[in-house]
Amino acid sequence: MDSTDPTGPPPARVELTHAAAELLRRLRAEHGPLMFHQSGGCCDGSAPMCFPAGEFRTGDSDVLLAELNVEGCREPVPFWISRSQFAVWSHTRLIVDVVPGRGGGFSLEAPEGVRFLIRSRLVGT
Template sequence: MEEETPRVELTPQAAELVRRLRAEHGPLMFHQSGGCCDGSAPMCYPDGEFRTGGSDVLLAELAVEGVEEPVTFWMSRSQYEVWSHTRLIVDVVPGRGSGFSLEAPEGVRFLTRSRVVGA
């Protein structure tokens, strides 16, 4: 049976950063648009701060050890159509991402890696 949505997971480093951001900012969410540059990276916001709608797909509610509530992961529908056959792995790398994403002041940025599933 084929999954309707791709699986999303966090690397241990991404989970640790999520825990730190949660402690500082409260409940969190991710959104990954189909835009260029930073828009194609997962962006982390306080939960509900980024308005989602019909052009977005909820891919996962991530359970993070040490975080009470799940962290939702949304993706623009157009990008989801391209990535629907992959497992998404959210990682953290050195560098500065978007100024809108909560990790920007930390000197790191979230990055999505992917693996093809069910080929």
């Protein structure tokens, strides 16, 4: 089925660039199972934070947007987003990328000299 078929599967809400997947494999090898949380509090909401799985407490104010299957990781990487951010980004596909620079101080990639960054595309494009 092609992506314009309304009976087909919905488009992926979150995807990874090759660079993001590679960084996740390295972080998984060092820290064990991982998770993402995307809030609106940092960098206009464009910097998802990566934590060891379960280290960031999610609740009713968060939405599980995707379970990312990363080759080389034994388990999916859950991608959580705050409900308020979900409302803002609800019509977009989020693309997790990696760029040079320091991200959030608590995000696992910070010591690597890079940071995760969200790029977006309207759903259906």
